[in-house]
Amino acid sequence: MRTTTVIIGAGHAGLAMSHRLTERSIDHVVLERGEVANSWRTERWPSLRLLTPNWQTRLPGLAYQGGDPDGFASTPEVIEFLQGYADATSAPVRTHTTVTAVRAVDAGYEVATTEGVWRCDSVVLASGACNRAVVPDVAAGVPPSVAMVTPMTYRGPDELDHRGVLVVGASATGVQLADEIHRSGRPVTLAVGEHVRLPRLYRGRDIFWWMDGSGVLDHRYDEVDDLVRARNVPSPQLVGTPQRVTLDLNTLAERGIRIVGRLGGIADGVAQFSGSLANLCKLADLKLNRLLDTFDTWAAAAGRNGDVDPPHRFAPTATAASPTLAVDLRRGEIGTVVWACGYRPDYSWLALPVLDRRGRVIHDGGVVRDAPGVYLLGTPFLRRRRSSFLSGADQDTQELADHLLQRLTQSSPPCAPGSLARQA
Amino acid sequence: MTLTSTPVDNGINLQALLDAREALSASPEAAEFQWRVSCSWVNGTHSSTTVEKFSGLCEEQAHRTAFHYDVDHPECFASEDHGPTPTEIVLVGLAGCLTAGVAAVAQRRGIQLRSVTAALTGDMSVLGVLGADPDIRNGFSNIAVHFDIDADASPADIEALVAQSQKRSAVYDALTNPTPVTVTVN
Numbered sequence: 001m002r003t004t005t006v007i008i009g010a011g012h013a014g015l016a017m018s019h020r021l022t023e024r025s026i027d028h029v030v031l032e033r034g035e036v037a038n039s040w041r042t043e044r045w046p047s048l049r050l051l052t053p054n055w056q057t058r059l060p061g062l063a064y065q066g067g068d069p070d071g072f073a074s075t076p077e078v079i080e081f082l083q084g085y086a087d088a089t090s091a092p093v094r095t096h097t098t099v100t101a102v103r104a105v106d107a108g109y110e111v112a113t114t115e116g117v118w119r120c121d122s123v124v125l126a127s128g129a130c131n132r133a134v135v136p137d138v139a140a141g142v143p144p145s146v147a148m149v150t151p152m153t154y155r156g157p158d159e160l161d162h163r164g165v166l167v168v169g170a171s172a173t174g175v176q177l178a179d180e181i182h183r184s185g186r187p188v189t190l191a192v193g194e195h196v197r198l199p200r201l202y203r204g205r206d207i208f209w210w211m212d213g214s215g216v217l218d219h220r221y222d223e224v225d226d227l228v229r230a231r232n233v234p235s236p237q238l239v240g241t242p243q244r245v246t247l248d249l250n251t252l253a254e255r256g257i258r259i260v261g262r263l264g265g266i267a268d269g270v271a272q273f274s275g276s277l278a279n280l281c282k283l284a285d286l287k288l289n290r291l292l293d294t295f296d297t298w299a300a301a302a303g304r305n306g307d308v309d310p311p312h313r314f315a316p317t318a319t320a321a322s323p324t325l326a327v328d329l330r331r332g333e334i335g336t337v338v339w340a341c342g343y344r345p346d347y348s349w350l351a352l353p354v355l356d357r358r359g360r361v362i363h364d365g366g367v368v369r370d371a372p373g374v375y376l377l378g379t380p381f382l383r384r385r386r387s388s389f390l391s392g393a394d395q396d397t398q399e400l401a402d403h404l405l406q407r408l409t410q411s412s413p414p415c416a417p418g419s420l421a422r423q424a
Numbered sequence: 425m426t427l428t429s430t431p432v433d434n435g436i437n438l439q440a441l442l443d444a445r446e447a448l449s450a451s452p453e454a455a456e457f458q459w460r461v462s463c464s465w466v467n468g469t470h471s472s473t474t475v476e477k478f479s480g481l482c483e484e485q486a487h488r489t490a491f492h493y494d495v496d497h498p499e500c501f502a503s504e505d506h507g508p509t510p511t512e513i514v515l516v517g518l519a520g521c522l523t524a525g526v527a528a529v530a531q532r533r534g535i536q537l538r539s540v541t542a543a544l545t546g547d548m549s550v551l552g553v554l555g556a557d558p559d560i561r562n563g564f565s566n567i568a569v570h571f572d573i574d575a576d577a578s579p580a581d582i583e584a585l586v587a588q589s590q591k592r593s594a595v596y597d598a599l600t601n602p603t604p605v606t607v608t609v610n
Contacts, residue, residue, distance in 0.1 A: 280591075290580075
């Protein structure tokens, strides 16, 4: 089978790119291992909602049209939105088609799947940034009497042992699961490493209203000071609820969750937590205050002070003077460890020399350097901070589709007069 | 913002550090360092330690000269006090590491330092090391570091400087996180 472009993955990024290619009359298929929005259908926990408000749930050609723009989409609503988008754009999705290998062949690429082999000129990697839950090496030290789950396998507190739960990781996933499990009556200990503290509301407006308006979401990948860091920042401590609650460490501690430092190791069944907790909280508080400073500066300069409440600052994160440094996992107090340590993409099927030593695609704003015609989409800070969120696909796919089209028009026909001159 | 145009100079060769970060990211094997000290017992609790060689950048390295340290215990421990205690040496390492970090981060952030002093305290009940109470650990129960910094920056920026220094400190990490320690004998 032959086509111009193969898009791998029918999530928000792959579907948006499909629409961009259709706009440009570029022949393509979207290969999907399951159904549209497969990871939302099969790999998310039931209570999950988007971190971004509904008014930001938009893809090229389709804005949010529901009656609750300030609400947060539930998992079924995200699936419905993406399925509706695929239908509305008539995306050429081949469902239940798992890609088994992508390799370079003469003047193009070969994409092997469970449903046959495709030949193409270009490939868009839109298989997502969250294919595997990270389980750190220290997990080997968890005693057999303690169960382990990841956010990919967690399906609600009722499926957990009745004993206490150690949640490792305090990004969006970690704080949400810690809160939900705590509310089920199980004592929760939350191990906190480097984290991003954000309030749900600031001066009466959603934090994403501020990030959107002030331009923070539009910071470009080629303009940030430290791109490696920017691409590895954990997701912010946020939850999307109808009550628009803030879920920071102070809130969790007040509710009775025990906050401990980063899980440093497990020796003879004893989990050891880092003594660096106070500093990591300090770093997060300072960073939050710098962000709020930029919001205040923007609101004043943009004449928006009349639309919002007066500036204020949040209480510093309180940390125990003598935080817990060790918990004996053999004593029965903890029945489950939840590994909320982030996610990694899975490129085990990508037979191209484009991965760095940590298994990540080397790319320049989504343009894969060492494989011309291959593009990456839907990963954190791909082209701008917004790339980490659903609404980032709009601009990212526009720019990468333009790049893809330009390359196609330059490279064919291969022997056309002037093609060398254009390259020179 | 200052009105002067004097370049910030904390005595840190920032470009060399940035170049090293880039070069070592590309060839991580060169980033593997090994630090070494050798120690000889002198008498009683007195020992003499020498620091000279180390490895890194894919080859053997050496300090400009060998450094010698006498380590002992004070007279109230019935020792002869030829040098600081090992626990004080640990605090020396933490102080040196955090202070170097403050200077480097300040340079990176364009902050001119005028003075940086640090006072460190390490609390410990010696009932642990004496084996007198099994519920008391041998090591520090708490370490406190207090910095006094005079610099061309706001209080919040100075706080951020000190916080970032901790985040990037090898000794701070070694003290706050577990590390496997293997001890062998011939």
